[in-house]
Amino acid sequence: MIDTISATSAFSRLAGTKETELASAASMSQMAGSAVSALKGNSFSDVMQSLGEGVMDNLKVAEGQSFAAVRGEAATRDVVDALMTAEQSLQTAVAIRDKLVTAYLEIARMQI
Structure with missing residues (x-):
């Protein structure tokens, strides 16, 4: 099981569509924050x-x-939205990992 975090417990205290909206907003703000921090030279x-x-x-x-x-305690639509968001994030992470591994292997095959 994935460890429980305070953000998840805060989301579970809310009811209905507000929970899904907050989860979507949180994931979007994290990705936007990541992009902004990447531009700042991290x-x-x-x-x-x-x-x-x-x-x-x-x-x-x-x-x-x-x-x-x-x-x-949760509507079916909210559960499906959360699962679809998680699945899409995981697929993106796997695709990025595959590209990184491919790039590493190409560099490793280069002759020096």
Whole structure:
């Protein structure tokens, strides 16, 4: 199980569509913050770390929504929205990882 975080518990205290709207806004603000911090000269590892944390946060929100649905506290639409957002974030992270591995292998094959 993914560890519970304070943001997830704060989201689970809310009811209805406000929860989904806040989760979407939080993930969008994290990605926007990551892009802005990348432009300010942060290192590549800092940018990758912040993107990874954003993906984990989306997964934690989706897990919290799933548990709330099992308890009967969340609407089906909210759960589906959270799961779709988490799935999209995870697919993006996997695609970025694949590109990084491919680039590393190409560099490793170069003759010096």
